[in-house]
Amino acid sequence: MTTGTLTQQLGAFASATRRDGAPADVRASVRMRILDILGLQVAATGLDTSRAALDFVASQGGTGQAHTVGLAEALPATWAAFAGGVLAHSLDYDDTHLPSVLHPSASVVPAALAVAEAEQASGAALQDAVGVGIEVVVRLGMAGYDLTSRNSVFFEHGQHATSICGAMGAAVASAMLLDLDESGITNALGVAASMASGILEANRTGGTVKRLHCGWAAHAGVTAATMVKHGFTGAPTALEGRFGFFRAFLHDGVDPEVVVGGLGENWSVPGIFFKPYPANHFTHTGIDAARRMRAAGVTPDLVESAVLGVAGPTVRTIGQPLEVKQAPDTGYQAQFSGPYTVAAGLFGGSGLGLGLDDFTDVLAQDPDRRRLMSKVTVEADAECEAIFPFQFPAVLTLRTTDGSTLVERVMVNRGGPDDPLSPDELRVKYTENATRVLDAGTAADVADRIDDLDVADSISAIADAVAQPMR
Incomplete structure (x- = not known):
């Protein structure tokens, strides 16, 4: 042709x-x-x-x-x-x-x-x-x-x-x-x-x-x-x-x-x-990083602070303005919030990890989730930016209440050719x-x-x- x-x-x-x-x-x-x-x-x-x-x-x-x-x-x-x-x-x-x-x-x-x-x-x-x-x-x-x-x-x-x-x-x-x-x-x-x-x-x-x-x-x-x-x-x-x-x-x-x-x-x-998740695609690798930490035994009460590192161009979508992203009023707003999606991954959810029931107005305003969201910031990460936009990678760095620092890198998106969803x-x-x-x-x-x-x-x-x- x-x-x-x-x-x-x-x-x-x-x-x-x-x-x-x-x-x-x-x-x-x-x-x-x-x-x-x-x-x-x-x-x-x-x-x-x-x-x-x-x-x-x-x-x-x-x-x-x-x-x-x-x-x-x-x-x-x-x-x-x-x-x-x-x-x-x-x-x-x-x-x-x-x-x-x-x-x-x-x-x-x-x-x-x-x-x-x-x-x-x-x-x-x-x-x-x-x-x-x-x-x-x-x-x-x-x-x-x-x-x-x-x-x-x-x-x-x-x-x-x-x-x-x-x-x-x-x-x-x-x-x-x-x-x-x-x-x-x-x-x-x-x-x-x-x-x-x-x-x-x-x-x-x-x-x-x-x-x-x-x-x-x-x-x-x-x-x-x-x-x-x-x-x-x-x-x-x-x-x-x-x-x-x-x-x-x-x-x-x-x-x-x-x-x-x-x-x-x-x-x-x-x-x-x-x-795999009903949220802005920029949030997905952050969700997976949080889910991996949860699977390793990290629970919301153990979090002292967390930094979600993502490609610079995505920060404005899922991390700014930070005070809004840390306190979404609705489930729809929560779909575009890096702090909320990290919190949701640490709390655990439905379906393939998180489903529609994890993005409700009630959960967006839940005091326990808001407490955790207030500890999560979103920053540009050079490693992630080098890969973007062929993937939307994330590096989640978490400091626990006992002073430990945990890091989880997710460089490829679940649901894509490098980590596909099965039938x-x-x-x-x-x-x-x-x-x-x-x-x-x-x-x-x-x-x-x-x-x-x-x-x-x-x-x-x-x-x-x-x-x-x-x-």
């Missing part, structure tokens, strides 16, 4: 994959990502923003084509994708690609599930569409990764790469499932480029709008592909053109090899990190999330059906099982 514009090369890649099928390891990874996203969607149904999203899509009307978690009635595929994307990203528990630091599955999987149900596509077709969609998200995200500064240009411009690139990947996945040809898939990318959006100001000053970003990206992707099916076309140079996607979002030149080099041969999908561990995560709403039998049936997607004629049974009103 070395000829044509970048969008045309991506369209050719998607068309070839639909014809030949994605590699077995890619399909296996996709099945785990679908399972992960469905569990997160179910677990997220109790959030105020989830209720708002579900009420909103239920009020829009239209022909029922597909289901979403949390509603019994079928919706237009565009709105099923929107609701699914909102639920998928709302718990900050979805997968992460490094070093681009974006979350590729939360837009692509909901879009693909909605279109696959509407079109009665096979399980194999769903897997291939999701795999290609995620690959497109990652490659466009990496187009915005600056090797020199080791940072995302999208982020520096205030843009949410997860939703911007997610709309593009969702469009490709949707176009494949709508049976568009190579030209149609290319056009879907071109149309979606005018729909991609998302700014990050709410991360600084408040607001829940970020929770709808992946929903809007999924909605945009399905809409773009459907509009192409009805006759719309996109610019063939929508990515690299003078007024295209890259110029609009990234401003400077982009290496085209990052986007199309090794397409169909070198897949990023299997190497994307799963999140059994991912099923534990899914089950803990899904059974917050679904009964154990239904949750297990959904997981079994996802395991069998290679031979499934359709996904209707999965869609019906998770499309239950919230309780």
Whole structure:
């Protein structure tokens, strides 16, 4: 795939994959990502923003084509994708690609599930569409990764790469499932480029709008592909053109090899990190360091003081302002607190070490945890910074009440290629999330059906099982 514009090369890649099928390891990874996203969607149904999203899509009307978690009635595929994307990203528990630091599955999987149900596509077709969609998200995200500064240009411009690139990947996945040809898939990318959006100001000053970003990206992707099916076309140079996607979002030149080099041969999908804990990814190695200390016999009452050393760029997210991070008011704030997550690891938790039940408003305000949090500071560490952002390492240095100093280094993230979660561990995560709403039998049936997607004629049974009103 070395000829044509970048969008045309991506369209050719998607068309070839639909014809030949994605590699077995890619399909296996996709099945785990679908399972992960469905569990997160179910677990997220109790959030105020989830209720708002579900009420909103239920009020829009239209022909029922597909289901979403949390509603019994079928919706237009565009709105099923929107609701699914909102639920998928709302718990900050979805997968992460490094070093681009974006979350590729939360837009692509909901879009693909909605279109696959509407079109009665096979399980194999769903897997291939999701795999290609995620690959497109990652490659466009990496187009915005600056090797020199080791940072995302999208982020520096205030843009949410997860939703911007997610709309593009969702469009490709949707176009494949709508049976568009190579030209149609290319056009879907071109149309979606005018729909991609998302700014990050709410991360600084408040607001829940970020929770709808992946929903809007999924909605945009399905809409773009459907509009192409009805006759719309996109610019063939929508990515690299003078007024295209890259110029609009990234401003400077982009290496085209990052986007199309090794397409169909070198897949990023299997190497994307799963999140074992429902917290900002920068906190995870600190959690693991604390858990290791707990396993070695360190209890909260033995802590005199602790320093969490992390890469400098992450301090502002999980360690500043320190007085706020040491006393979060809500479980959501606790997800972004280095002191809280270290404390939670030392207290011990649920699921794969820490689960959703360890991030509640009550626990964030618990006097014993706040006492421990007040002893934890967050500082930049040169060793960690040398590795970042290919991993988010941590060095936890703890001084005990008897004067001893303990040090625990965690240089790789659990859930990534160097310390992967096994299929059994991912099923534990899914089950803990899904059974917050679904009964154990239904949750297990959904997981079994996802395991069998290679031979499934359709996904209707999965869609019906998770499309239950919230309780």
